[in-house]
Amino acid sequence: MQVKINGIETRYVLSNEGGGPWLTFIHQLGGDLSVWDQLAGYFRDNYTVLRYDLRGHGKTAVSGEPFGVADLSRDLAALLDVLGAPTTHLVGMSMGGMIAQQFALDYPSRIDTLTIADTTAGTPPEGRAVWDQRAAAARKDGMASLVPATLSRWLTPDFQAAHPEAVEQIQEVLTHTLPEGYAMACEALRDFDLRGKLGTVRRPTLAVAGRHDTGTPPAATQAIADAIEGAQFELLDAAHLAPIEQSHRFAALLETFLEKPV
Template sequence: MNTARLFHRVHGPDGAPVVVVLHPLATHSALWQPQLPAWSGRFRVVCVDLPGHGRSPVLPDVTTLGQYAEEVRLVLDALGVDRAALVGLSLGGMVAQAFALAWPERTRALVLAHTSARTERAIRDLWSTRLQQAADEGMAAQVPAILGRWFPPDFAAVAPMTLQWVAEQIASTPFDGYAAAIGAIQRLDHLDQLHRITAPALVIAGELDAAAPPALARLMADRLPHATLTTLPDCGHIGNVQQALAFTETVGAFLVQSLEPPAFP
């Protein structure tokens, strides 16, 4: 019986290694469109809309990152997938951590991009302020500030249509889904548990990322037993969009190395 409650789509050949992609806050799985043509040729890519985002319903009983990860697990169960790699960006990276901690035997590899493993008190307070603003003004009013945090000014100046594409995702996110995800982010505290994740990991930082600075990526990479750290130069918070080619190839090479058996003559 299919017990999955999250909207998901599968791209790529049957029998290929499975890669689950998890999107940032206030977006949805379409944000991975720059990567799909390349990755779906080698992998079975499962694109998931997290609760209250995209075409997935708001789930009032899902309030923690562990519960978000449980919903992702139910998607894999419904697809008959025992083990997968997870690629998470920002909020998606936090959910991927929670999944790997809860189900290490089902985690083949992990990509943590533009994310963190602990939300400090000052950042929790900042999230509360942003949430109140969204409650007072609506999601559309949040778009300029979010885009300003996510994309460096030089990129924003030359990519107005790309930013409009992202802006539409932000504005269409239900407030209740946004609020629930912020609550989960505020309770993020995985840092002291990362040593338990033994799967190969790739940590990606953006040199100009104000939302998840490179220092946070280094902190995670230092705690993960089998991690590689890559920093994308001149890049902000949404590296898979701003530097789509570099992101696609860097992550793709890691996934090939981690998931595909070596060829022997």
């Protein structure tokens, strides 16, 4: 399905066979909603599951002007408005986790629970150049130039060897991400910083990290859990896309977490 959100044609998929509470998944930089296919299938009998493509990703149009993570948070709020969702459980991975944190601060009354995976609360000054380099590489050399290094950060060698079909789909999406969409998102992440603000989050929070994540070390995700009162932290045997690489374990953790009384 397509809908215009804040002037941008946005693709979303809604699975509401169960007609239960809303559960929204937000994908990573260089990904699209398909990365959640398996997990959406797991939860759709008991939840109204929403997935969507971020600006400049998948089949969502590229933004006409620069944007920040706060704009991506507003996109989600507008999408929920259009679909008639007053509140949602929110799950975000990597860049999606940054958007989820921003949304929890911007719209605290609209979030039931917060689940973040393989993410950080902000880019330190020494890390800003990396985002500029990736943005420049996408614009100059295209996405193919970024694929090998990105996949090596995202997935362990063991997973890549054991699940070539899953890797192929993730690689296909990354390769066909629009360079300008990717670059603009890199610049948004470069400027992202919620450190010092997360102590105001009062929603139940689950933070998950991959033990072998070199791009976003587990300590960065654990720091978010430490900043939010009562947050739960879990470490999985995976690299950066821990919810995908350890999908069964992640689904079990998420299912147990969502069933806790709020």
